[in-house]
Amino acid sequence: MINDRLIDAGELPLAVRDFGGDEPPLLLLHGAGGNLAHMTTLARALRPKHRVITVDLRGHGRSGDGPWTWDAALGDLAAVTVQMELDRPAVVGHSLGGMLAALWGQRHPETPGVVSLDGNPPPTRVEHLPGMEPRTAAAELARLKKIFDQMQTGMGQPIPADRLADLVEVQQMAARDMGANEKVWLEGFRRNLVHENGETSTRPSAEATAQIRELMNELDLSPVYAATTCPELVVLPTRDLPEQEPFAELYAAHRRFLVEQAAAVGHLRYLSLADASHAMVIEQPALLADLISDFLINSGR
Structure with missing residues (x-):
């Protein structure tokens, strides 16, 4: 179990x-x-x-x-x-x-x-x-450093409520493209979401x-x-x-x-x-x- x-x-x-x-x-x-x-x-x-x-x-x-x-x-x-x-x-x-x-x-x-x-x-x-x-x-x-810097800046930023469904769809497509288990992939995506004070952001x-x-x-x-x-x-x-x-x-x-x-x-x-x-x-x-x-x-x- x-x-x-x-x-x-x-x-x-x-x-x-x-x-x-x-x-x-x-x-x-x-x-x-x-x-x-x-x-x-x-x-x-x-x-x-x-x-x-x-x-x-x-x-x-x-x-x-x-x-x-x-x-x-x-x-x-x-x-x-x-x-x-x-x-x-x-x-x-x-x-x-x-x-x-x-x-x-x-x-x-x-x-x-x-x-x-x-x-x-x-x-x-x-x-x-x-x-x-x-x-x-x-x-x-x-x-390459500039790209990583841009990614770092975007971490933890609030996700607009009207974009969340689109992000889930993007994750589903990514799972299919990589041949990953879609259910497992989406669990990983959702597990890093933080919901606080009416806002949703990602971890880390x-x-x-x-x-x-x-x-x-x-x-x-x-x-x-x-x-x-x-x-x-x-x-x-x-x-x-x-x-x-x-x-x-x-x-x-x-x-x-x-x-x-x-x-x-x-x-x-x-x-x-x-x-x-x-x-x-x-x-x-x-x-x-x-x-x-x-x-x-x-x-x-």
Whole structure:
């Protein structure tokens, strides 16, 4: 039986969804701007071999608001493991959740395994774009930053009541275009809606988004990978999202950097997943579930 509950993480409540079962526990973490509902299809695919618990990260979904730091978010996960009575859970995360999984593995060597599903900071540095002419790389990074700045400004803004139905229809179309489960996709959209004082807005807020962006932009995963002693798997994309296509050269260079970064750590396992974009959780949930389970089993879980 699937069980939704709020747990007390000290400074804020955390929403969790327990998919049940008696198999070894696995924490499954969503990306920035998402929530636990977006991980439902992958959670269901993992459930035969794991007790899967998904979490709304702070500032997302039905969890409380609080300052965004790596320490705070990792403290939230620790609270989940204690209050859900999870014995050494594996941690699997997508995007922001993948970065948290990597940091968890570094700090918790007793963890049976962590998996990052394209849990990588976005491209922000010329030196992380091998093969691109530096001046071109700098110009493209500046152009990309403007787009992210515009997106950040729009976060948390009130949605006019007469536009809400149109936004739902846009989400339905997006689900169909991506081949996602429409019911699950819409739950994810609605779960991030906030209704207060007669207004509707979306989570995370612009403030939380700014904090998360700063953390991701400053994060260097190379020393994290090097210092991690528990088994770790990094799954990398091989193609662009539609919105990334105008920056095709930049993202191709960044993918080369991510492969080089992972390959430089001898004990780290990594895989460039064929025909997968950053949205791999939606595109190939069954394949990812098999990869994750096989990795954890073969790592001696």
